[in-house]
Amino acid sequence: MSGEPLTGDPTIEEVHAIVMRIADPAPLGAGPDTFLTEGGFSLDSVNLLRTIIECEETFQIVCDPDTDFTDETLRTVRTLFDLIRSKRPG
Numbered sequence: 001m002s003g004e005p006l007t008g009d010p011t012i013e014e015v016h017a018i019v020m021r022i023a024d025p026a027p028l029g030a031g032p033d034t035f036l037t038e039g040g041f042s043l044d045s046v047n048l049l050r051t052i053i054e055c056e057e058t059f060q061i062v063c064d065p066d067t068d069f070t071d072e073t074l075r076t077v078r079t080l081f082d083l084i085r086s087k088r089p090g
Contacts, residue, residue, distance in 0.1 A: 009088065010059045015081040018058065019043075022051050032078040040076070048074065055080065061087035 012032050020026045023041040027034065034040040036048065043051060056063060061084060063069065073083040 010081065010084050012078065012081045014058070015055065015084060016077045018054050019051055019077050019080070022047050022054070032081070033076050035076055036074055036080065051080070055084055059084050059088065063087060 016030075016032060019036065019041055020030065023030075023043055026041060030041060036043050036051070052063065052069070055061070063083070068083060068087075073079050
C-alpha cells in the first residue's frame, strides 16, 4: 500500500491505479466500468478490503462499512470513485 495521502481531489485514474495494483494481474482492457469482483478484476473479499483501506488512506476519507459498502458502491471502479468523492469535504 502506498499510504501516501493526496492533497487534491481524487481522480478516477488514481482509483483505477489502486485497483490495478491490487488486482495484479488485472484483466486486459480494464477500465472505469470494469466490475471489481467476478467478471472483471476478480477481487476476492481480502483484496476488496485492501482496495478500500488503500483508498481511505490515499484520499483521507473514512467509510462506514454498515452504510457505504453496498453491491452498487463496490460494483466498478467508477462506483467506488463516486463513493470516494461523496466522502470528501466540499
